[in-house]
Amino acid sequence: MAEVQTIHDVACGFCGLGCDDLTVEVEGRQVRAKAPVCPEAARLLRRLDTADPMPRVAGEVIDQADAAKAAHQILAAARAPVIGGLGVDMAGAGAAVDLAIRFGGVLDHYASDGLFRNYAAAQRTGWLSTTLAEVRNRCDVLLVVGDDPAATWGRLFERLFPEKPLFAGSNRRVIFLGGAPGEKTRAQLAGASVVHHATTDAVAALEALGSFTAGRRPPGSCFGGIEADTLAGLAEELRNAHYAVVTWNAADLDDGDLVAERATALVDTLNVTTRAGVFPLGGRDNIIGVNQLLLWRLGYPLRTAVQGQASSHDGTLFATQAALADADVLVWISAFRPEPPPAFGGKIIALAHPETVFDKEPDVLIPVGTPGVDHAGTAFRMDSIVSLPLGALRVATLPSVAEAVRCIAEG
Numbered sequence: 001m002a003e004v005q006t007i008h009d010v011a012c013g014f015c016g017l018g019c020d021d022l023t024v025e026v027e028g029r030q031v032r033a034k035a036p037v038c039p040e041a042a043r044l045l046r047r048l049d050t051a052d053p054m055p056r057v058a059g060e061v062i063d064q065a066d067a068a069k070a071a072h073q074i075l076a077a078a079r080a081p082v083i084g085g086l087g088v089d090m091a092g093a094g095a096a097v098d099l100a101i102r103f104g105g106v107l108d109h110y111a112s113d114g115l116f117r118n119y120a121a122a123q124r125t126g127w128l129s130t131t132l133a134e135v136r137n138r139c140d141v142l143l144v145v146g147d148d149p150a151a152t153w154g155r156l157f158e159r160l161f162p163e164k165p166l167f168a169g170s171n172r173r174v175i176f177l178g179g180a181p182g183e184k185t186r187a188q189l190a191g192a193s194v195v196h197h198a199t200t201d202a203v204a205a206l207e208a209l210g211s212f213t214a215g216r217r218p219p220g221s222c223f224g225g226i227e228a229d230t231l232a233g234l235a236e237e238l239r240n241a242h243y244a245v246v247t248w249n250a251a252d253l254d255d256g257d258l259v260a261e262r263a264t265a266l267v268d269t270l271n272v273t274t275r276a277g278v279f280p281l282g283g284r285d286n287i288i289g290v291n292q293l294l295l296w297r298l299g300y301p302l303r304t305a306v307q308g309q310a311s312s313h314d315g316t317l318f319a320t321q322a323a324l325a326d327a328d329v330l331v332w333i334s335a336f337r338p339e340p341p342p343a344f345g346g347k348i349i350a351l352a353h354p355e356t357v358f359d360k361e362p363d364v365l366i367p368v369g370t371p372g373v374d375h376a377g378t379a380f381r382m383d384s385i386v387s388l389p390l391g392a393l394r395v396a397t398l399p400s401v402a403e404a405v406r407c408i409a410e411g
């Protein structure tokens, strides 16, 4: 029997929160996370001692070199490829950009909807954003808009509200404007006071809150289901805060772009007399890092098309779903989790997590290892200022995305 090895301070690259204090047990090929861990990390880190799936071409098992050759041939004949998914570490993202430069293609991440809703606000007015460390150590009033984000970021409030922040006092307050905080969230916020205001329209409530904060009383007695006097009281609280922060998950809100815009305006108003910042939630599967890499390499964010030596960006036309309408080949890359490709009638080359379940057999499938489990890599945290080194937990038997892409490019 293999010896059980316990590894401490493991960094996690799945949701973008960047926890780096996980304890993981490795026994031969098996991997299991121990506390502190959230259900998502426990599920995505878990590995059993099972054989890896082999590459396939049209459903037939084949070796990796021949699968890469088949992918190369498809791409060489492609008219309009989309390189999507992009759940990859930084090396994999660099290789995907190389692939687009070599064969042409639209580059997009599968979770980019939230990012672009936030961009809509940031492009119009700019924003004063803060970091996880600032929220953790300085924020005394946190306004959470929308549903409880702990469903997606399991340890969010544990990270944002530690027992002993460096600078914030003991009188910390969290206001939920939208869904009620769950039990887990309340437990993580045991040291803070928590209030909840349900709303039928977060945009209307935020807009009225912004007016009250600016010293204006908007006409009406109720905004988004919240009484005007309640919102006036919240505005007073925000104005009196030393460091107020507004957070939301744009991907989860129907009007995520409008929430981002109203939250940004509210924070702008507060900054006239006190200190405040926005803390937009996101960052799943290294989307922030992949976006940064595109900015460095191409000068444009995700949803960019590369053709010849030129790139062009269009946040609507080059979103995966829209781009697929004109595409003939989809290169689907998802190394962090078994995220399946969207329905697509053209050819599919999948560089996929070994547990991915496909509705339709890809034309070429190359199973890839997971950064932070099978091989080392780097991923960015959601606030984009910290890149996390992800270590290998076991000896890799599957190629990384960077290695697989290199084989495809060489043909």
Ligand code: SF4
Pocket: 012, 013, 014, 015, 016, 017, 018, 019, 022, 037, 038, 039, 040, 041, 153, 154, 155, 156
């Ligand atoms: S909250 Fe996010 S970063 Fe932290 S352990 Fe869970 S999945 Fe990983």
